Amino acid sequence: MPIQILMPALSPTMTEGNLVKWHKNEGDTIKAGEVLAEIETDKATMEVEAVDEGVLGKILVAAGTDNVPVNQLIALIIEEGETLESLALSVPAASSPSTQTPIVSTTETLAIPQETTKVAPSLLPHDQGRVFITPLAKRIAEQNQLTLTNLKGSGPNGRIIKADIEHALQTATAKPSAINGETYTDLKLSAMRKTIAKRLTDSKQSIPHFYLTVDCELDALLALRRQANDLPGTKQKFSVNDFIIKACALALIKVPEVNVSWHDTFVRQYHTADVAVAVAIEGGLITPIVQAAHTKTLAEISLEIRTLADRARTGKLMPHEYQGGTFSVSNLGMYGVRDFSAIINPPQACILAVGVAEQRPIVKNGQLTLATLMTCTLSVDHRAVDGAGGAKFLQEFKNLIENPLVLYA
Numbered sequence: 174m175p176i177q178i179l180m181p182a183l184s185p186t187m188t189e190g191n192l193v194k195w196h197k198n199e200g201d202t203i204k205a206g207e208v209l210a211e212i213e214t215d216k217a218t219m220e221v222e223a224v225d226e227g228v229l230g231k232i233l234v235a236a237g238t239d240n241v242p243v244n245q246l247i248a249l250i251i252e253e254g255e256t257l258e259s260l261a262l263s264v265p266a267a268s269s270p271s272t273q274t275p276i277v278s279t280t281e282t283l284a285i286p287q288e289t290t291k292v293a294p295s296l297l298p299h300d301q302g303r304v305f306i307t308p309l310a311k312r313i314a315e316q317n318q319l320t321l322t323n324l325k326g327s328g329p330n331g332r333i334i335k336a337d338i339e340h341a342l343q344t345a346t347a348k349p350s351a352i353n354g355e356t357y358t359d360l361k362l363s364a365m366r367k368t369i370a371k372r373l374t375d376s377k378q379s380i381p382h383f384y385l386t387v388d389c390e391l392d393a394l395l396a397l398r399r400q401a402n403d404l405p406g407t408k409q410k411f412s413v414n415d416f417i418i419k420a421c422a423l424a425l426i427k428v429p430e431v432n433v434s435w436h437d438t439f440v441r442q443y444h445t446a447d448v449a450v451a452v453a454i455e456g457g458l459i460t461p462i463v464q465a466a467h468t469k470t471l472a473e474i475s476l477e478i479r480t481l482a483d484r485a486r487t488g489k490l491m492p493h494e495y496q497g498g499t500f501s502v503s504n505l506g507m508y509g510v511r512d513f514s515a516i517i518n519p520p521q522a523c524i525l526a527v528g529v530a531e532q533r534p535i536v537k538n539g540q541l542t543l544a545t546l547m548t549c550t551l552s553v554d555h556r557a558v559d560g561a562g563g564a565k566f567l568q569e570f571k572n573l574i575e576n577p578l579v580l581y582a
Contacts, residue, residue, distance in 0.1 A: 175230060175249045175251045175252075176227065176250040176251075177246055177249060178209065178246070178247050179243075179245065179246055179247065180192075180234075180241045180244060180245045180247050181221055181243070183212060183214050183219050183492060184214060184492040184496060187214055187243060188242065189241055189242050189243060190212045190214050190241055190243070190364070191213040191238070191241065192212060192213075192234050192235070192236060192237070192241055192247065193210075193211040193236065193309070193312055194211040194236050194308045195209070195210050195232060196208045196209055196210060196211070196220075197229045199229055199231060199232055200228060201228065201229050203225070203227055203228065203229055203250055205222075205223055205224055205225060206223065207222065208220045208221070208222055208223075209222065209223050210236075210248075211308065213364060213488075214364065215364045215367070217485075217488045217489065217491075217495075218309070218488035219488075219491075225250055227250040227251055228251050228252070228255075229248060229250060230248075230249045230250060230251035231248060231249045232247070232248050233246055233249070234248070236312070237312045237315050240364075304321050304333065305326065305331060306321070306326065306332060306333040306334075307328065307332065307333065307334050307335065310337065310338045313335060313338045313342075314338050319341060319342060321333065324337065324341055342358065343358045363456045363457070365456050365457040365459075366457050369457050372518070372519070375519070376516050376517050376518070376519050377516055380519065380554050381554065381556060382516075382553065382554070382555070383553050384551065384552055384553070385550070385551045385560070385563045385564060386551075387548075387551075387567045387568075387570075387571050388547070388549075389546065389547045389548075389549060389571050389574040389575060390544050390546060390574075390575050391413070391530045391545040391547050391575075392544060392545045393575060393576070393577055394413065394574060394575070394577040394580075395413075395530070395545060397577045397578065398411050398412075398577075409472050409476065410475075411471060411472075411475050412475065413506070413530060413547075414450070414527075415471055415474055415475040416471065416577060416580050417502060417525075418448050418450060418463055418466055418478065418502060419466065419469075419471055419580045420570050420573040420580055421446070421448050421500060421525060422446035422466035422469075423446075423579070424566050424569040424570040425500055425566070426446055426467045427569045428566040428569055429443075430442070430558060431500075431523055431553075431565075431566040432446060432500060433522050433557050433558065434519075434557070435519070435554055435557040436520060440522075440557050443499040445464070445467065445499070446466050446500065447462050447498045447499045447500070448466045448498065448499075448501070448502060449461070449463075449498030449500065449501040449502070449518065450462075450481075450504075451504070452481075452482045452485045454486050454488075455486075460498065461484075461485050461494055462481075462494060462495060462497060462498040463478055463481070471581055481494060498518075500521060500523055500524070500525070501515070501518050501521055502525050502527065503525070503526050504527040505526070505527070505529075506527055506529040507529075508529075510529060511529055511531070512528040512548040512550055513526050513528065514526055514550050514552055515550070516552065517552050517553075517554055519554075521554075522553065522554040522556075522557040522558050523551055523552065523553050523558060523563070523566070525549055525550070525551050525552075525570075526549065526550045526551075527547065528547060528548040528549070528550075530545050530546070530547045531546065531547075532544065532545050532546075533545075533546045547574075549571075
């Protein structure tokens with residue numbers, strides 16, 4: 174009896190996904206554990222594995238299809254020796270939360286809508302030469318019916334990447350405005366961008382933000398960082414952000430009234446400091462989480478955040494690695510931004526916005542001198558945290574940053 178392959182729910186909040194690529198073709202033999210397809214959620218691209226053996230009898234949703242609802246039927250696996258034509262099949266409404274369920278109705282003939290089996294236009298040049306292109310770039314090109322003839326890639330070995338497609342689309346589709354003659358390009362919203370837009374709009378509209386700002390002297394931390402990175406034989410190179418994450422984690426444990434989340438009828442106070450770190454990726458941002466950061470050494474935090482960031486940029490994070498967290502950090506210092514206010518990521522109650530470390534004149538002991546200062550702004554949900562609690566957190570954070578030996582221990 175054929176097995177239904179349904180669009181899986183890859184996270185608790187997922188309602189739809191984009192079917193990026195099929196790794197198997199109709200008629201291919203399927204073994205349990207083999208990768209069937211790639212599914213793009215609002216945060217990552219994940220592989221879907223087969224849990225049954227058989228033959229891929231029919232693909233019902235073509236590669237490159239966007240906004241496929243969770244539990245929609247996308248393919249059928251049949252036993253070896255069977256064909257769809259030999260079976261009288263119907264496709265029931267896919268409502269089960271499982272990814273695969275047997276077909277139970279045998280009263281009608283299987284009907285495949287024309288548009289779901291339509292093959293995407295070929296991206297090969299007219300001479301049928303091979304095109305080296307990433308799956309994401311190929312999907313965007315197919316969706317926009319972009320011809321790849323003479324398009325040169327900027328990726329490794331001339332491979333065409335997403336940025337090449339976007340540049341080609343801007344060049345090819347820019348059109349004059351009917352009002353003032355300006356040119357513009359309408360860029361399609363990705364699933365990630367739609368989710369970011371909705372969540373941040375809801376956050377800014379529904380959460381009563383208030384902001385607290387403090388300047389931290391960074392000279393002692395920078396000196397300690399140089400010494401640690403210059404140790405003979407050291408392979409671990411620390412960044413300022415590593416110290417910031419550790420300082421946030423320790424401050425959260427010392428000021429537990431900030432390590433909370435809002436839940437309408439109660440405030441949940443956490444016993445661990447799970448620090449989410451904003452990472453810019455193609456099409457938006459994602460916040461991988463350093464779990465229990467207060468229990469980890471600076472070296473462990475440094476290695477973990479680099480590994481998470483690399484996997485985030487390649488779309489390989491698992492849902493539990495970016496969902497949740499008790500506190501967030503957004504650092505734009507590497508872009509030269511002096512200070513900014515970040516939007517809270519609900520249900521968290523706080524997010525710390527970190528600016529650039531720069532030399533500024535200050536008065537110390539009655540004398541004008543220079544010091545390396547870093548401006549940090551804490552965005553706070555006033556429903557869950559009061560001003561005094563936010564101020565106590567920043568006081569602890571500033572003390573840790575300015576006395577960094579505690580962080581390096």
